[in-house]
Amino acid sequence: MRIITCLRNLILGLTLVTTGFIPVAMAEAPMAKKQVPGYYRMMHGQFEVTVLFDGAFDVGISLMSNATQTELQQLLARNYIDGDKVQTATNVYLINTGKNLVLIDVGCGTLFGPKMGKIMDNLKAAGYAPEQVDTILLTHMHPDHVGGLVDANGNMLFPNAKVYANQVESDFWLSDKNAGEAKNDQMKNAFKNAKASTAPYRAAKKWHTFQHKDEVVPGIRAVSTAGHTPGHTMFRIKSDEQRFFILGDLVISHTVQFTRPDVTLAFDINPEQSVITRYKVFNLAAKYKWMVAGAHLPYPGIGQIRSNGDGTYGWIPVQMVPE
Template identity: 50%
Template sequence: MTREFLKASRHALSALAIAAAAASTLLAPTAAIAAAPAQQKTQAPGYYRMALGDFEVTALYDGYIDLNQGELLKNVSAPDLKKLLARMFLGPTVQTSVNGYLVNTGTNLVLVDVGAGKCFGPTLGTIQDSIRAAGYQPEQVDTVVITHLHGDHSCGLIGADGQLAFPNAELRTAKSESDFWLSEEVASKAPKQMQQFFKMARDSVQPYIAAGKFHPFQGRTELAPGLIAVPTPGHTPGHTSYQFSSKGETLLVLGDLIHSHAAQFPRPKIAIQFDIDSPKAVKTREAIFAQAAKNKTWLAGAHLPFPGIGRIRTEGSGYAWVPVEYAPIVGGK
C-alpha cells in the first residue's frame, strides 16, 4: 500500500511540475507585448465648465507663458519670495496660464479676454480651439469684453487670416484704457520697450473700429443683464474686472489683478513689474480681495492656474486660494 502510494505521489508531483512549467511559459511576457503603447503627450481639451445660478461659465485655456516671478515680483525680499514660491512647490520661473472666460447668460454669449493670438509664440493662441472644444463657435459670441489691452488679452481679436476672430461680436473696453493704448501721442512718449505693446493694441482693435463694432464705456456700468464692469485700475490705466451675477451667485473675472497665486494671495502688497501704477494696483487688489473674502465671491484670474476659478479665505494677514473642484454641472446632461 505504501509503495503504491509513493508511486502515485511521484506521478502526481511530476504532472504538477509539467503543468507549472507550461503555465510559466504561458505567463511569461513576450517581446510582442512587453512595450506599452506610445505616450500621447497631449493634454485634455482646454476648457472647464461650471454653473453660476442660471449662467453657464466656461473657462478657456489659451496656453501658457513662462514668467520668472523671482525677478518680476517686487515689494518683497528675495528670500521671502523664494519661500512663498517653495510653499507651492514652485521655482523662480513659473509656467503661467493665460485664460479667458465664456459666459452664456441665456441672453448673451459673452467672452472675457481673447488670449494672445499669434503675438507671443507657439505656446499661446489656442483660445478659438478651446471655444470649439467646449461646444461653441467663435461666430456665436455676441459680446467681447477686454479687461485691458495688453497683447496676451487682446491679440486674439484677430484671426490667423487677419480677419475679425469674432465677426458677430461687439467689442467693449473701458474708455480710459482705449484712450491710453490707442493714442499715437501717448505711444510716442512711451519708453522704446513699450512701443510694441501699443502697436499690438492698435492692430487688434482697429479692425473692430473700422467695422463699427467697438464701443468703449466709462466707469462702473451695466453692460448686459447680469454683467457689470468694475473699474480695477493700476495694472493699466483703465484695467477693468467683470462681475457676473445670477440667482444670488457672483463671479468676478479679475483680469491681471493678480499674476502669482503663490505670492500675491498671501501677500497682496506684492506687485509685478508689468504694473503701470504699482501703488494703485496694490490698493485695488487689497480692496477687491477683502470684499471677495467677506462675500465668498467666486473669482477668476487670467493668470491663475487653469481653470483659474476659485474663492479666497482670510489666512493670517493675507488670503488663501481655494480652487474650484472638478464636478459635473448639477442638472446637466
C-alpha cells in the same frame, strides 16, 4: 470542496505568474502625446460659464517689486518651484446668458509663440464657433488679452461680435501721444499690439466703450479695479442672485501675490494703486465668500479667496463636479 479547489487553482496561477513560468501578456499602446482640450464648464445661476485655456508662460521674479529676490525665492521654494520663474496660465471666460454669448478677454493670439494662442481650438472643442460670439468684454488691453481678436494677418476672428473696453482704458492705449512717450520696448509693443488687434473692429464700427458701473450686458456689470492699467476692469456676473467676479489681472502670480499682495510686477502701470486695489478686492472676496476667476490663476482659474487673518491670503480652487 469546490471552494477549496478554486482557491488552490488561484494560488497556483499566482505562483506561476510571479515566478515567471507563465508569460504575462502586456498590452502595448502608443502614447497619445497630446493634452486634453482646454475647457472647463460650470453653471452660475442660469448662466453657463466655460473657461477656455489659452496656454501658459513664465514670469520671472526679476520682474517683481516690493520684496527682495531672497524673499521671492523662498515663496517659490515653498511651492516646490526650483528656479526663478513661475508658470502663469492665461484663461478666457465664455459666458452664455441664454441671450448673449460673451467672451471676457480673448487671449494673446499669435503674439506669444506656440505655447499660447489656444483659444480658437478650445472654443471649438467646447462646442462653439467664433461666429456665435456676439459680445467681447475686455478687462484691459494688454497683448495677452486683446491679441486673440485677430489672426496672423490682422483679420477679425469674431466677425459678429461687438467689442467693449472701458473708456479710460481705450483712450490710454489708442493714444498716439501716449504711444510716443512709451519708455521701453515692452510698452512700445503693448501700444502697437493694442492698436493692431483692435483696428479691424474699430474700422467696422464694432468697437465700443463703457463706463465703470455700467451693466454692459444684462447680468454683467463693469467694476473699476484700476492700477494694473488705467482702466482695468473686473466684471460682476449676476444670475439668480448669485454673484461671480472675473478679476482680470488683479493677480498675476498666485504663488507670490496671495502671500504678499503688496508685490507688484513690471506690467503694472500704477503699482501703488494696484496694491490698494488688490487688498480691497481680496478683503471683500474673503468676507463675502465670493466665487472669483482670474485671467492668470491656475487653470481653470475659478475658486475663492481665504483670509489668513495676518494680511496674507489663500487660494481655494474650484472642484470638478458632475453635470
